[in-house]
Amino acid sequence: MSDLKTIKRALLSVTDKSGLVEFARVLASNGTELVSTGGTAKALRDAGLDVKDISELTGFPEMLDGRVKTLHPVVHGGLLHRREDPAHVAAVEAHNIGPIDMVVVNLYAFEKTAAKPGVELEDLIENIDIGGPSMLRSGAKNFEDVAVVTDVADYAKLTEEMAANGGALSKATRWMLARKVFATTAAYDAAIASELEKRAATENDLPETLRVIAKRETSLRYGENPHQRAALYTDGSQFGIANAQKLQGKELSYNNLVDLDACWGLASEFEETAVAIIKHTNPCGVGQGNTVLEAYSRALEADPVSAFGGVIGINRPVDAAAATEIAKLFVEAIVAPDFSEEALQIFAAKKNLRLLKIQPKAVSTVLKQISGGYLVQDDDHIRVPASDLKVMTARKPTDDELKALQFAWTVCKHVKSNAIVYARVKDGFGQTVGIGAGQMSRVDAAKFGAVKAALPLAGTVAASDAFFPFPDGLEAIVAAGATAIIQPGGSVNDAKVVEAADRLGVTMLATGVRHFRHG
CATH class of the missing domain: 3.40.140.20 (AICAR transformylase, duplication domain)
Structure with a gap:
């Protein structure tokens, strides 16, 4: 017995309509009856295709603002009954249920909705697809008889195979499509569970269960080095x-x-x-x-x-x-x-x-893999307004120094620790002058940043991502030419560091916030 199955009836209900009309035309040209819902049916009719509404198939109208339209025995009986089982065939015939040989469904864009800034819970809930996953799972469970298409990227190869087989698809293809369905619905449910758990968590909580579900977007030639495999995975949003x-x-x-x-x-x-x-x-x-x-x-x-x-x-x-x-x-x-x-x-x-x-995306949490598990932390998004900066020294900063210090402090947050950033204000705008990154000693970071400077260091300011444990780091910065320093403060030796700053005639501000970046 051939493992080819001819597609006599297809049910189409998609959120992503790219390539839909072209694929539906291929089905129609093979004599496939098209059944559809809502906006999908309209798109197909507007393209001149003959489409039966789902309500004609079920004999029951869509209701509850479209929440109930495909959740019906005629749909799921048409998908789930086994064509080679006489008892199944007799059962569906007794209830006038016809076979559905293909489902073309992609789901409400929950991840894209969740990624929108300020999206309300009500909007989020309305973008939880119920009928779509149900049809996908029913069809995929019965892949021996049903082809389930959830990825628009598969339209082209399915078109090619049906052209070669007189409108039929092989069991191997149906099995491949079924596996993709269960991966899709698993990721979809995980995204919903994670988002709702995140919204229910208190301000001080991270999720009780960490779900990392992402789709492979593309394989990369290699990782950090040629001997390492690598791929890019996405979160399903449009952002980042x-x-x-x-x-x-x-x-x-x-x-x-x-x-x-x-x-x-x-x-x-x-x-x-x-x-x-x-x-x-x-x-x-x-x-x-x-x-x-x-x-x-x-x-x-x-x-x-x-x-x-x-x-x-x-x-x-x-x-x-x-x-x-x-x-x-x-x-x-x-x-x-x-x-x-x-x-x-x-x-x-x-x-x-x-x-x-790029479409910008605010990152809320940062994930890092370690052996045996994961580390999760809030993104380092904190900003310190000028009003919260504490002048530690006798001399206060000038307006230009203050502006340059705030600029340097922002840049410093993105430099690997230990980090020292020299900067200046030129024509009212910030500019880095020298950056000392990833040094084991804060003194070395200060010296390395000065060595890297391609512009004059005299009159610059400097930012340190963590406090000075001793005056030597500050002294290295001043020796390089900086007149103002910004740092978190909080060292047991703050008094000695301030004393050195006053002796050298520079101004120093404390943020009260540290910006370590270990990688």
């Missing part, structure tokens, strides 16, 4: 680096994606137009300006040597003026909210350059 739209360029690497996430996280911290140039997850230059070109020029000026081969994060749409200058530098990738048509034309000459268009 993992879901960014690649507009041009060669395949993104594991390291590209890690760096892009780092530079976007830094650039998006600022309300002003800002550009961050990242190398190996650490910033080598950050600048602000009235325009993207101004901000980029300041970021590049801070460390033009390290910027070569880096990635760039920009918190504004990229225009032609900025693109013209950026195109002069070898860059691996750029991420921004958008690119003008003129900018895209300029970048098109650099075919390997990856351009990513």
Whole structure:
């Protein structure tokens, strides 16, 4: 007996209508009867296809604002009965239930709804699909007789197979589709459970159960090194680096994606137009300006040597003026909210350059795998307003020093600890001057940041991601030329550090907040 099954009747009910009409035409051309619901039925009719409403099939109207339409014995009996079982066949015939040979369903976009800032619980609940998962599971359970399609990416290969088999699909294909269904519904239920648990948790709680469900978006050539396998998985939303739209360029690497996430996280911290140039997850230059070109020029000026081969994060749409200058530098990738048509034309000459268009996403928690488990923490999103800064020294900061200190403090949060950031204000906008990242000693971080400076250090300010345990770190910063320092404070030796600052004539502010970044 052949394992091919001809698709005589198909039930279509989709949220994502891309490719729907074309696939439905293929089915119709093979003599398949089309049954559909709501907006899907309308889309098919508007395309000139003959469609039967689900209510015609069930003899029962859609009700409760569409909550009940496919939850009916005619639908599930048509899906679940085994065609080779005489008792099953007799049962459905007794109740005038006809077979349904294919279900084409994708689910309400719960993850995308949950990712929207400020979405209300009521909207979230309404985007929990009931009928869709029920049909998917019924059809997948009976894959011996039913093909269940939940991924629009499968339309093309199913079309090809049906063309080769006179409108039929093989058992191997139906089995593949069934496995995909159960993976889809498992991820969907996990996303709902996680979101509702998160909303029910008190302010001081993290979820009792950690559910990490993500879909593989693409396999990568390799991981951090060529001998490591790697892939990109997404959370199903439209937001963030993992879901960014690649507009041009060669395949993104594991390291590209890690760096892009780092530079976007830094650039998006600022309300002003800002550009961050990242190398190996650490910033080598950050600048602000009235325009993207101004901000980029300041970021590049801070460390033009390290910027070569880096990635760039920009918190504004990229225009032609900025693109013209950026195109002069070898860059691996750029991420921004958008690119003008003129900018895209300029970048098109650099075919390997990856351009990513991103929809911003606020990160609430950070997940890190360790052997045997996971660490979860809140994202380090805290900002310290000027009114909460404590002047520790006799001298208070000037207005420019205060502005530069706040800029340096924001950048410092994105530098691997131990971290020291030298910065200045130029024409009213922040600019990094030297960055000491990932050093085992805070004194070494201060010295390394000074060594990396491509601009004059005299009159700069400095930010330290943690307090000074001794005056030596402060003294190294002042020796480099800085006149103002911002740090968390709270060391048992704060008095000695303040005494050294007063002796050296510099101003020092305490934030009361630490910004360790261990990786």
